[in-house]
Amino acid sequence: MVIESNPHHVVIIGGGFGGLNAAKTLKNTPVKVTLIDRRNLHLFQPLLYQVATGGLSPGDIAAPLRAVFRGSKNIQIFMAEVVAIDKKNKKILTHQKTIDYDSLIVSTGSINHYFGHDEWRPYAPGLKSIEDALDIRRRILTAFESAELTDDESLRRELLTFVIVGGGPTGVELAGTVGEITRYTIRKEYKSFDPGSARILLVEGMNRVLPAFPEDLSQACEKMLNDLGVAVMTDTLVTNISGHEVSLLKNKQETKIKTQCVLWAAGIKASPLGKIIAGDNDKMLDRSGRVIVEPDASVPGHRDIFVIGDLAHYRYRDGQPLPGLAPVAMQQGNYVARLILARLENKSIKPFRYFDKGTLATIGRSRAVGIVWKIKFKGFIAWFLWLTIHLRYVTGHQNRILVLIQWAWNYFTWARSARVITNVYEHAPSDYVKNK
Amino acid sequence: MVIESNPHHVVIIGGGFGGLNAAKTLKNTPVKVTLIDRRNLHLFQPLLYQVATGGLSPGDIAAPLRAVFRGSKNIQIFMAEVVAIDKKNKKILTHQKTIDYDSLIVSTGSINHYFGHDEWRPYAPGLKSIEDALDIRRRILTAFESAELTDDESLRRELLTFVIVGGGPTGVELAGTVGEITRYTIRKEYKSFDPGSARILLVEGMNRVLPAFPEDLSQACEKMLNDLGVAVMTDTLVTNISGHEVSLLKNKQETKIKTQCVLWAAGIKASPLGKIIAGDNDKMLDRSGRVIVEPDASVPGHRDIFVIGDLAHYRYRDGQPLPGLAPVAMQQGNYVARLILARLENKSIKPFRYFDKGTLATIGRSRAVGIVWKIKFKGFIAWFLWLTIHLRYVTGHQNRILVLIQWAWNYFTWARSARVITNVYEHAPSDYVKNK
Numbered sequence A, B: 001m002v003i004e005s006n007p008h009h010v011v012i013i014g015g016g017f018g019g020l021n022a023a024k025t026l027k028n029t030p031v032k033v034t035l036i037d038r039r040n041l042h043l044f045q046p047l048l049y050q051v052a053t054g055g056l057s058p059g060d061i062a063a064p065l066r067a068v069f070r071g072s073k074n075i076q077i078f079m080a081e082v083v084a085i086d087k088k089n090k091k092i093l094t095h096q097k098t099i100d101y102d103s104l105i106v107s108t109g110s111i112n113h114y115f116g117h118d119e120w121r122p123y124a125p126g127l128k129s130i131e132d133a134l135d136i137r138r139r140i141l142t143a144f145e146s147a148e149l150t151d152d153e154s155l156r157r158e159l160l161t162f163v164i165v166g167g168g169p170t171g172v173e174l175a176g177t178v179g180e181i182t183r184y185t186i187r188k189e190y191k192s193f194d195p196g197s198a199r200i201l202l203v204e205g206m207n208r209v210l211p212a213f214p215e216d217l218s219q220a221c222e223k224m225l226n227d228l229g230v231a232v233m234t235d236t237l238v239t240n241i242s243g244h245e246v247s248l249l250k251n252k253q254e255t256k257i258k259t260q261c262v263l264w265a266a267g268i269k270a271s272p273l274g275k276i277i278a279g280d281n282d283k284m285l286d287r288s289g290r291v292i293v294e295p296d297a298s299v300p301g302h303r304d305i306f307v308i309g310d311l312a313h314y315r316y317r318d319g320q321p322l323p324g325l326a327p328v329a330m331q332q333g334n335y336v337a338r339l340i341l342a343r344l345e346n347k348s349i350k351p352f353r354y355f356d357k358g359t360l361a362t363i364g365r366s367r368a369v370g371i372v373w374k375i376k377f378k379g380f381i382a383w384f385l386w387l388t389i390h391l392r393y394v395t396g397h398q399n400r401i402l403v404l405i406q407w408a409w410n411y412f413t414w415a416r417s418a419r420v421i422t423n424v425y426e427h428a429p430s431d432y433v434k435n436k
Helices: A017-026 A045-052 A118-123 A130-149 A153-159 A169-185 A215-227 A273-278 A326-344 A380-393 A397-413 A430-434 B017-026 B045-052 B118-123 B130-149 B153-159 B169-185 B215-227 B273-278 B326-344 B380-393 B397-413 B430-434
Strands: A009-013 A032-037 A041-043 A062-064 A075-079 A082-086 A091-094 A098-100 A103-106 A110-112 A161-165 A199-203 A230-233 A237-241 A245-250 A253-258 A261-264 A268-270 A302-307 A358-364 A367-372 A375-378 B009-013 B032-037 B041-043 B062-064 B075-079 B082-086 B091-094 B098-100 B103-106 B110-112 B161-165 B199-203 B230-233 B237-241 B245-250 B253-258 B261-264 B268-270 B302-307 B358-364 B367-372 B375-378
Touching (some): A130 A261, A153 A253, A161 A169, A169 A230, A215 A367, B009 B017, B045 B130, B045 B169, B118 B237, B169 B230, B169 B358, B215 B375, B358 B380, B367 B380
Parallel strands (some): A009 A032, B009 B032, B161 B261
Antiparallel strands (some): A245 A253
């Protein structure tokens, strides 16, 4: 038992982009750091859709937190789940341990949100965790396997219909990749049907895909999706999802589409840590459950608690909250760490400033759209930029090499070889077992 | 609906080493082939322990069957589970489909066996499937994470005790790798304890590890295990396994060892397909449930049904059954395929001859023992031979590159980066949640 010693103790909850960058900035400084995460790894979420579609293995986009901070004497890591925060006594409660803090950085991100329809969750997995990605991979691949086995044409049609809900970057990436797989990768691998005949629908509630992008890029994106066999339905709302059917509403007209594979990319909300921080004070949170923070990312009334990344509602210069993007979280993590260090020296630093390098959305092999350094890009150049930037930010040198090799391999062979399906018999769709 | 056409129809059940090689030999021949497997992949089982210990990702040692046979017009693949074989009418029954056969090759391997103690299964996973490997990986890694969290020294001792049951090649590989991890890989990654203090026990019922190897190699192996911190207990039987304790019996003395991580490498038995083939006729099976086959690998009384690999009891020249090794299954798969082709041309071929190239067991980095081309090897040379041979046989060019890079990386950095833990909160050990 060592008695709590002198150094200022910074506790970081969440090892995502925000927390990881805060810890990196505090590495080998005079503060003591405790990094708490439910997982033992930092996940490179922007490539999670490639795990879901069999292009990469989970290990390729996950860096063990302990390996990242192996040489750092001032950083301790706990794999634990935070269940309460005692703001008054400055304590973090986990199931196993109570931890005192001097400064607290909370960066636990967001979770899937079904807008009051949690009953859709089992039929329409989102894409936030490795388990989600493997679940989606299993659903896509077993759909083709079941289609090969059945002699019932209408069931095969149902199995070969994929509905992706949500036309933001994640929905576009998923739909585009499913299109690429059916049109190219597995085209010659089945004897009972042509995978190219698969029906892929991308459903978006607004009037265009990628609503956060300029309109001409949305149009370019829709064209690229169409080229990959994806049908885009805009101004369309989902009214019901079951294991066999999805109901869509457009112009007050309801359509029912038979499908066993619905993927959810329509909504996220703040992680439950927001509510733990707010306690009884609902006014601390916005509609999505994000904590509304001060210009220095601290929680109003608690200058030693910082909330960053997707969990934070950070009102920026234009009056809008900053978007839930990795660069925002990374820059905030770095900023808050520097702020804590400055405070210890009784110095002040300038308010947080977000440096927007741009955003890119990829649609499939050689296809992407986006804005980088305020210039619009589309097609191959956008895709190449996307590839370079993502490779640059994947954590871990070995991961970077593994991702590069698999991308190069997949590019030249059109293959996707990370097609392991796990727990298939525990999750067999009802027809897979009962049919015939 | 196409009516069954003329070509001779070979159905292969199981896409392991035996089935895969039979199908490869029958590729682009005049026969029609249907390959049935519960999975969509061929698993390179000899490297499964590296997935269990975080050195490789599942995708690295799994080749999608459809990708392997992409160019093969005469091979259809079904992902399905066989529930019955109608030998009289020559039909295979799966949940989804009934399939007629002219010749049948069954190569479904073996499963974990607890010698009448199935109640041990939840506490002591074996190493046969990808799920098994990920389960073992989760247990090993969460043990260290829980040890970092607890302040209870006796609980930490329990968490840092690993018991591997069975001193054959799999048990030796697992114990050696756990030793390597604790002594090198993660040595500097924890603040509450020294991973090098972990206790690793390898328990073997016979009087030496690797009982199938020459005695001097067993001794060399035990020495190498000791160097990695593994304590070897021979002549020792396991009498009970619970979630917190394992009971051992040596010289009529019972010892109880507190541990939450027991790994099972002590026994396998034939896959349930053996019983399906035998039906009421128990005499067709040996004690392990293997089908006793004729010199041409056919089932007595059914010259069109062949059983190969781990599922077969093939009595060889010395009167002993051939061992359950990948080379045996591969050579039998090739033999049976050639036999079927020869029969169609009314030709005969020589009886099956097993070409024994040797066996190697690896103990950890730079350490292995074995016999190759009848010469004994130990130490670095044996390890290098093991590495070269395994790399040679990994299926798929991309997998070979990925495995090579990760091995090279791990060798030079001592790292193991495939440390993704999945489903951790669904499988938390009781103490992990309840302690403190």
